[in-house]
Amino acid sequence: MRYPGVGRKTAERFALHSQNHFKDDDYERFSEVLLRVKEEIRPCSVCGMFTDQERCGICRDESRDQTRILVVEESRDVLVFERGGDYRGLYHVLGGVLSPSEGVGPDQLRIRELLERLRNHAHEELILATNLSDEGETTALYIQRLLKDTDVLVTRIAYGLPAGGDVSYADEVTLGKALEGRKKI
Amino acid sequence: MLEWLELHQFRCYDAFTMEPDPSINLIIGGNAQGKTSILEGIHTLSLGRSYKTQTDGPLIKQGSDFARLHGRVRRGGRPQSFELVLSHAGKKASVNGVEQARLSDYAGRLRTVVFAPEDLSVVKGGPAERRGFLDVEISQLDRLYVGHLSRYRKLLKERNERLKQLKPSDTEDALLDVLGEQLAHYGRKLIRARAAFVERLSAKLRDIHPALSEEDDFRIAYQPSVDEGGHSRLLRERRAYDLLRGSTSTGPHRDDLGFYYGEHPVREIASQGQIRTIALALKLAVVDLLAEERDPPLVLLDDVFSELDRERQKKLLGRLEGGTQIFITATDLSGIHLDALGSYRVFEVEAATIKGVTNYG
Numbered sequence: 365m366r367y368p369g370v371g372r373k374t375a376e377r378f379a380l381h382s383q384n385h386f387k388d389d390d391y392e393r394f395s396e397v398l399l400r401v402k403e404e405i406r407p408c409s410v411c412g413m414f415t416d417q418e419r420c421g422i423c424r425d426e427s428r429d430q431t432r433i434l435v436v437e438e439s440r441d442v443l444v445f446e447r448g449g450d451y452r453g454l455y456h457v458l459g460g461v462l463s464p465s466e467g468v469g470p471d472q473l474r475i476r477e478l479l480e481r482l483r484n485h486a487h488e489e490l491i492l493a494t495n496l497s498d499e500g501e502t503t504a505l506y507i508q509r510l511l512k513d514t515d516v517l518v519t520r521i522a523y524g525l526p527a528g529g530d531v532s533y534a535d536e537v538t539l540g541k542a543l544e545g546r547k548k549i
Numbered sequence: 550m551l552e553w554l555e556l557h558q559f560r561c562y563d564a565f566t567m568e569p570d571p572s573i574n575l576i577i578g579g580n581a582q583g584k585t586s587i588l589e590g591i592h593t594l595s596l597g598r599s600y601k602t603q604t605d606g607p608l609i610k611q612g613s614d615f616a617r618l619h620g621r622v623r624r625g626g627r628p629q630s631f632e633l634v635l636s637h638a639g640k641k642a643s644v645n646g647v648e649q650a651r652l653s654d655y656a657g658r659l660r661t662v663v664f665a666p667e668d669l670s671v672v673k674g675g676p677a678e679r680r681g682f683l684d685v686e687i688s689q690l691d692r693l694y695v696g697h698l699s700r701y702r703k704l705l706k707e708r709n710e711r712l713k714q715l716k717p718s719d720t721e722d723a724l725l726d727v728l729g730e731q732l733a734h735y736g737r738k739l740i741r742a743r744a745a746f747v748e749r750l751s752a753k754l755r756d757i758h759p760a761l762s763e764e765d766d767f768r769i770a771y772q773p774s775v776d777e778g779g780h781s782r783l784l785r786e787r788r789a790y791d792l793l794r795g796s797t798s799t800g801p802h803r804d805d806l807g808f809y810y811g812e813h814p815v816r817e818i819a820s821q822g823q824i825r826t827i828a829l830a831l832k833l834a835v836v837d838l839l840a841e842e843r844d845p846p847l848v849l850l851d852d853v854f855s856e857l858d859r860e861r862q863k864k865l866l867g868r869l870e871g872g873t874q875i876f877i878t879a880t881d882l883s884g885i886h887l888d889a890l891g892s893y894r895v896f897e898v899e900a901a902t903i904k905g906v907t908n909y910g
């Protein structure tokens with residue numbers, strides 16, 4: 365078992381630090397927390413975001429805009445949007461992207477749950493915020509196709525240049541998408 | 550112009566360095582001494598991958614973990630440095646010390662055209678060899694092509710995988726719809742680029758081929774598997790068939806290139822010598838196209854030069870523009886008509902080391 369981003373040197377530092385600075389109950393607390401991660405953290409029954417409750421804080425917050433759902437690949441994408449603070453609607457975490465070659469089809473993602481949510485509640489807009497990778501595009505186009513005969517408005521977040529981005533350094537895909545998503549000023 | 554080359558743990562070479570002549574370089578040595586490996590090194594440095602292998606593994610010296618290729622190129626005033634590191638885990642390419650995030654940003658800056666015995670299979674071999682020729686040469690002319698090609702291949706793999714996962718009766722599948730549309734989107738770009746390339750190549754060949762051969766009605770024709778606008782529709786129409794086979798039956802991955810004397814397919818009637826002439830003409834046409842866009846590419850002639858008669862050796866060199874830097878391999882100097890060369894430098898290669906360097910002319 366290995367954590368991503370932790371190489372041998374860092375792991376050695378972690379081990380030495382624990383040996384030099386952990387007290388006996390630190391070891392106990394550490395293992396308790398690890399066990400709680402396993403036992404108490406689970407996906408929210410509505411949106412799929414990780415939570416220690418049946419429904420996550422965002423789904424329980426009635427002050428949030430209940431008419432919009434923003435669809436992301438992973439829970440960490442929710443954290444990114446929340447840090448930005450501009451979005452006040454709900455989320456739906458797919459748990460990945462469609463990639464038949466990796467064995468991920470519609471049944472492996474939380475797409476059925478998404479359709480159910482849309483059937484049971486009158487959400488007006490679905491904002492697709494999967495990545496601009498081939499798989500992210502496939503997934504967005506797929507969801508759009510499933511909903512094309514419903515009255516839910518399906519939108520795709522605009523892609524473009526990063527803040528401070530230089531047009532002359534941008535790649536072809538980014539520039540193409542930025543142009544596609546241009547708006548009147 | 551390549552003014553300095555280093556190959557570390559590349560093929561048979563441990564720590565190889567070479568200072569090429571600006572015009573003609575003759576690399577002379579017995580069989581299996583390391584001549585081709587030098588040309589392959591130059592070509593790999595230029596495109597980021599070898600024309601001889603699908604993977605980088607065989608390029609790394611046996612027993613080593615990685616290979617490092619370095620070249621210094623001068624264009625006008627400032628030298629540019631190219632470096633490529635190949636490992637079993639992946640590769641890293643840098644220009645002037647700056648690592649390039651994507652291979653498509655690297656490939657095509659230093660351009661080369663290889664004339665090798667393998668070229669004959671472009672004419673004699675199967676459609677896959679001809680598509681390989683199109684892909685390698687278009688990549689050097691059209692920077693976007695590399696990216697489109699790799700996206701197309703990725704999506705093709707996804708669609709084929711989906712076809713295998715479904716039952717033959719599952720003809721209604723929204724994911725197949727989407728993958729088909731994405732595939733057609735990139736397929737269209739490939740078809741357009743290939744058609745444009747073959748058209749420009751044909752124009753060049755109308756000049757070049759008659760100069761090398763008695764046959765005056767040689768022509769090539771792009772044979773796309775689908776027309777540019779019809780791929781999406783065809784993918785839907787043939788879905789039941791594709792589901793049965795578990796793979797995609799139409800698209801640029803099934804394209805071909807036809808070679809004809811008049812109306813007769815070359816393969817059925819051409820002699821060995823005629824096939825060799827066609828292969829040579831094709832590569833010369835590519836050199837012309839590249840030279841037209843920027844400075845002339847490096848020209849690498851592996852074994853093919855000494856197989857040509859005196860007349861053709863002269864014609865070949867005559868076709869190449871004055872400033873073209875050329876690398877020629879041969880087992881000995883006797884097969885080369887030196888009087889046609891002007892000034893040149895000879896490198897004698899033995900057991901993966903340079904035993905001697907001599908300047909002539």
Ligand SMILES: Nc1ncnc2c1ncn2[C@@H]1O[C@H](COP(=O)(O)OP(=O)(O)OP(=O)(O)O)[C@@H](O)[C@H]1O
Binds near residue numbers: 579580587606607
């Ligand atoms: N990855 C590798 N590690 C070590 N040696 C290799 C590797 N790949 C190839 N070789 C060896 O390098 C040697 C030189 O091969 P190369 O193709 O350059 O020879 P050559 O001089 O062109 O010969 P020929 O005249 O027969 O074409 C061969 O003995 C070959 O087996």
Ligand SMILES: [Mg+2]
Binds near residue numbers: 851852
């Ligand atoms: Mg050889």
Ligand SMILES: [Zn+2]
Binds near residue numbers: 412413420422423
């Ligand atoms: Zn939730």
